[in-house]
Amino acid sequence: MMSWLLLVALQTAPPLTLVGPEGPAAAPLIITLQDALERAKQNDVTFRSAVADAAVAAADRVQAKASMLPTISATTQYLGNSPTPNNVLPNGRFVSLDGVNMYRAWGVLHEDLSASVLTGAALRRAGAAEVAATQKVEVARRGLALTVTRSYYALVTAQRRYATTQQGVQQAQRFLTTTRQQEQLGQVARADTIKAEIAFQQQQQAFRDAFVTMDNARLALAVLLFPTLNENFSVVDDLATVPALPTFNDVRQQAARNNPDVGAAEATLRAAGYDIAIARSALYPSLSVEGVYGIEANQFALHSIVVDRPEVGKIPTPGYFVTLNLTVPVWDWGGLRSKIHQAEARERQATVILSQTQRQLLANLYSMYNESQAAKTALDDLQHVSDLAAESLRLISLRYDAGESTALEVVDAQNTLVQARNAHDDAQVRYRVSLAELQTLTGSAP
Numbered sequence: 001m002m003s004w005l006l007l008v009a010l011q012t013a014p015p016l017t018l019v020g021p022e023g024p025a026a027a028p029l030i031i032t033l034q035d036a037l038e039r040a041k042q043n044d045v046t047f048r049s050a051v052a053d054a055a056v057a058a059a060d061r062v063q064a065k066a067s068m069l070p071t072i073s074a075t076t077q078y079l080g081n082s083p084t085p086n087n088v089l090p091n092g093r094f095v096s097l098d099g100v101n102m103y104r105a106w107g108v109l110h111e112d113l114s115a116s117v118l119t120g121a122a123l124r125r126a127g128a129a130e131v132a133a134t135q136k137v138e139v140a141r142r143g144l145a146l147t148v149t150r151s152y153y154a155l156v157t158a159q160r161r162y163a164t165t166q167q168g169v170q171q172a173q174r175f176l177t178t179t180r181q182q183e184q185l186g187q188v189a190r191a192d193t194i195k196a197e198i199a200f201q202q203q204q205q206a207f208r209d210a211f212v213t214m215d216n217a218r219l220a221l222a223v224l225l226f227p228t229l230n231e232n233f234s235v236v237d238d239l240a241t242v243p244a245l246p247t248f249n250d251v252r253q254q255a256a257r258n259n260p261d262v263g264a265a266e267a268t269l270r271a272a273g274y275d276i277a278i279a280r281s282a283l284y285p286s287l288s289v290e291g292v293y294g295i296e297a298n299q300f301a302l303h304s305i306v307v308d309r310p311e312v313g314k315i316p317t318p319g320y321f322v323t324l325n326l327t328v329p330v331w332d333w334g335g336l337r338s339k340i341h342q343a344e345a346r347e348r349q350a351t352v353i354l355s356q357t358q359r360q361l362l363a364n365l366y367s368m369y370n371e372s373q374a375a376k377t378a379l380d381d382l383q384h385v386s387d388l389a390a391e392s393l394r395l396i397s398l399r400y401d402a403g404e405s406t407a408l409e410v411v412d413a414q415n416t417l418v419q420a421r422n423a424h425d426d427a428q429v430r431y432r433v434s435l436a437e438l439q440t441l442t443g444s445a446p
Helices: 002-010 033-043 045-067 115-119 121-184 192-227 248-258 260-281 334-401 406-442
Strands: 029-031 073-079 101-113 234-235 286-297 303-305 314-316 321-326
Touching: 033 045, 033 121, 033 192, 045 101, 045 121, 073 260, 115 121, 115 260, 121 234, 121 260, 121 334, 121 406, 192 406, 248 314, 248 334, 248 406, 260 334, 303 334, 334 406
Parallel strands: 029 234
Antiparallel strands: 073 101, 101 286, 286 321, 303 314
16 A cells, blocks of 8 residues: 555656756756857956956056156155253254254155156057057967867867767667668578677767767866856857858958067067167156145244244245256166166067067968868868768668678778768868968958
8 A cells, every 4th residue: 555655656746856056957058159259258367367467568558657747745744853951942952953843734746857758768668568468468369269169169079979970879770680680581691790780889889989079078168168167058060151261362461460479579579679768768867856835834834933033923834945856877887788788688589579470470371271271172072072971871771781782881881971971070170270270360250
């Protein structure tokens, strides 16, 4: 009786739902390649570091501009002086003060006028450094786009291979069943059944390997896309939509206008030239101007009596004074000259880097465009090969059913079809990746 009640309860109970820390399992998130690129930009360390460097460079430019302008500050002080015995001296023991109590309330305007400030070399140098940092952000973005594209289509390809090997297992299973039935009827030899069983076992192993490869590709992409490891997503397979390959002249013009590596190298060279100007400006005299307006009196008031001149009576305390300070460098044991030599060495290095970057751009341009052309040709050819392999398997299977073909031919046709489909998938990914590599030079997707 108890067993019967338990059986009824199990049959009428609602299905169990697995609940995790965040509630019931949600539907997989569907991610396109563009979604993957946007998500990766929020989590990639290299890209975020480049963005932070650009923000720091922008702040440096603001600070360099501010350093050229006068500064205004306010200060309030109380100066307490030690009195003399019996107040013999009304201004106390320190002759630099004019009373035992003294108050200051100043507004201070200060400006440093050096050769660097007058020429604006520091501001221009900061501007060039900001341009270089901004270009490096673009370099990091394009490099990240290439990395994400490779990982994205690696998962797409792994899913396709998983599906292809699954079809291979099904075909091998059907062929094994057919050979066993024909062997029982005495229509084929035992060798055909053995060959079919070997092929079936091989296809099963390939299916298990494809599953592991697909899972690893999903993990690699998840690391790029999410701040916490999350495998609950699916990618959109858009390999069938083949973008057109632009002409070489278009690619070359875009690379000449939009390549961030060359832009960063040029900005770095300009910054190195300004470093020389800044180092040389230290050899010239500099002038600082400081204007003060406020009070310096024995009472914190607008009118007060001077302690050591009481007979004058109350006088207005607010006033101003100006300090001009001219500094002329005379001798520094070669330190300033050494800084100039350092700046010149960095400029020569920046010149070499720019030249190398330009040459490397041309070399990469030719190499990557040739790769894209080869990948496009291979894609067209392997599509035709895949169609032929499918038709070949169909015809050989019909011939085998009619007793006109061998099991070896059938197994070989099955393997050829799997290899042809995998090769076609690889060609599609190769073409997409080659276009992404071209994008790192041109800045725009073909």
